[in-house]
Amino acid sequence: MKFSITVTLKKDVLDPQGKVVQNTLFNMGMNSLKSIRQGKHFEVEVEENDQSIAKKKVDEMCKKLLVNLIIEDYKINKI
Amino acid sequence: MKFSITVTLKKDVLDPQGKVVQNTLFNMGMNSLKSIRQGKHFEVEVEENDQSIAKKKVDEMCKKLLVNLIIEDYKINKI
Numbered sequence: 548m549k550f551s552i553t554v555t556l557k558k559d560v561l562d563p564q565g566k567v568v569q570n571t572l573f574n575m576g577m578n579s580l581k582s583i584r585q586g587k588h589f590e591v592e593v594e595e596n597d598q599s600i601a602k603k604k605v606d607e608m609c610k611k612l613l614v615n616l617i618i619e620d621y622k623i624n625k626i
Numbered sequence: 627m628k629f630s631i632t633v634t635l636k637k638d639v640l641d642p643q644g645k646v647v648q649n650t651l652f653n654m655g656m657n658s659l660k661s662i663r664q665g666k667h668f669e670v671e672v673e674e675n676d677q678s679i680a681k682k683k684v685d686e687m688c689k690k691l692l693v694n695l696i697i698e699d700y701k702i703n704k705i
Contacts, residue, residue, distance in 0.1 A: 551632075552693055553630075553632075553667050554667070555669065565668075568668075568692070571643070571691060572691060573686055574693065575690060577671050577683065577686070577687060579673045579674050579680075579683055580670070580671075580672060580673075580683075580687070581671040581672060581673050582670070582671045583668055583669065583670045583671070584668070584669045585666065585667070585668055586666075586667040586668070586669070587664065587665075587666065587667060588632050588633070588634065588664070588666060588667040589644075589647075589662055589663070589664055589665070590634065590662065590663045590665070591659070591661070591662045592659075592660040592661045592662070593658050593659060593660060594658045594660050595658050596660075601658075604656065604659075608651055608656060608659070608701070610680065611654060612647070612650060612651060612654065613647070619680040
């Protein structure tokens with residue numbers, strides 16, 4: 548069973564990496580760009596037939612390792 | 627107009643960062659994990675009312691800066 552995890556910085560957390568990308572794109576002439584923020588993306592495959600159990604396991608992975616809950620939000624989607 | 631961009635490594639490209647995460651999760655006792663691959667995620671806001679023009683602009687950003695087309699694939703979604 549495959550899931551995708553999207554990890555983004557919380558709204559009020561500064562994103563220096565995104566800022567650099569934004570400035571670079573602006574300097575390349577992309578004037579219509581309003582904002583850009585960078586995050587992480589994971590594709591996980593879990594050996595588990597029950598979807599709710601599988602999702603719970605992925606959620607545990609997020610909480611224990613993949614996501615810093617103090618500054619990041621995350622979303623899990625079934626692929 | 628807001629878009630999300632998901633950048634993933636192509637299927638046959640090695641993902642050492644994902645491998646480290648996979649080994650770590652395995653050592654933490656997540657035995658049901660089959661595979662995990664890491665990618666990038668961007669949230670872009672473009673000042674443009676026409677959706678097809680906006681999407682074209684985001685696509686240009688991907689090709690010119692955000693994505694290494696030799697080793698990476700990307701997907702653009704409207705949020």
